Amino acid sequence: MADDNAVSIVALSDDLTGTMGLAILIANENIPVRALASVNDRYDASEDRGRAVVINTETRAVDEQSARKTITDLVRQFPPSTIIAKRFDTTLRGHLGAELAAIMEQRPQAAAIVVSSYPDSGRLCIGGYQQLRGVPIERTEVATDPGWPITNSYVPDYFAQAGEVTFIPLNEVTAGDVPLEARLVSVLKPGAVAVLDAYSDADIATIARATQAVETELIYVAPGVFIGAALGLLYQRTSHRLTVVANGSTTLQTREQVGVLEQKYVVRYLDIPIDVIAAGTSETFIRDFLAKWDSSEADVLVVRPEWARADRALQPRIVHAIAEIVACVVENLSCEIAGLILSGGETATAVLNRLETRSIAPEVEFGSLIMGGVMLDGALAGTKIVTKGGLVGDRSIFLKTLTWFLKENNS
Secondary structure (H helix, E strand, C coil), X not given: CCCCCCCCEEEEECCHHHHHHHHHHHHCCCCCEEEECCCCCCXXXXXXXXCEEEEECCXXXXXXXXXXXXXXXXXXXXXXXXXXXXXXXXXXXXXXXXXXXXXXXXXXXXXXXXXXXXXXXXXXXXXXEEEECCEEHHHCHHHHCCCXXXXXXXXXXXXXXXXXXXXXXXXXXXXXXXXXXXXXXXHCCCCEEEEECECCHHHHHHHHXXXXXXXXXXXXXXXXXXXXXXXXXXXXXXXXXXXXXXXXXXXXXHHHHHHHHHHCCCEEEEEECXXXXXXXXXXXXXXXXXXXXXXXXXXXXXXXXXXXXXXHHHHHHXXXXXXXXXXXXXXXXXXXXXXXXXXXXXXXXXXXHHCCCCCEEEEEEEECCXXXXXXXXXXXXXXXXXXXXXXXXXXXXXXXXHXXXXXXXXX
């Protein structure tokens, strides 16, 4: 998103702490970002093309009419292609509906999607009701907040003035990507508002993925987590780079680590049949795969032996086949490679030998026997690499490595 045609992202927050918190979440998605501490600070659409700007609108401290005017005046400055997000407080304090209504009045062809859960802080929307550690927020200390006493925890009520609100419960969120995509496409027409339940970060990631099927312009509305997840996917889509995982380990632990990637990324598996490995016909196998494969359709390609118990005598052939296939893939890529993950010591050795990589500059340690660095020579010189033992790392280790792969200079 650094070229002249790149779209910009503007996120509005009604107080400074929320502004800074959202800016960090966006930065964690590897999106170049800057935060404006005051609504009076200079915003220049041309200067900020291709990155995100989070603006503290300071509207929680003013009356509703003033808040609407501030939001209206800001949104009028944004070019039509600007992606807009609206952050609100996890305990529903502030002019939530009025501020969203002001945005949508300026963007009449847009729909809004609201995901109010923030799992790490114990704030969840279940059944449409905002909860603090399992307790409806009107039964917590925020009910007596001197500035914003909260007497209603039903989230859809807060956005009714912004448009026709549809509530989508948790069972629809967890029904699968395809049904949720279809539901959002049917609901999110111009002027509509959808409020969705979410119990976990995985639910939020599912919703973010599903929004990519929606063609209507979307306003992303949340306390932060959903905004970061959705914008991260949009940014990846406009600056696509592929991560290749060479997974020679057949342990359940490693399989689970790879599976966690599906919470956030589109993962394609290239499972090499054991009979192909035994017969030594991997060249034909990879030619057939490459003839049908579009690298733009995935964020991660995992090359691994099929899930079947192989004779130990086949292990040298397994790692050789993985190395050959990884090399063929990277040689035929139609996009930039973000990085290479090598899981299993024998696999790592075979792949590096095949790529003629003799030296690596270490940069980061993710944990015991999990090292990240940059290949200094060979076919992928200058590319980031992570090597990992087959029985080490927590469930999210591959997510952490991909974040590092995609990290750019966000200044």
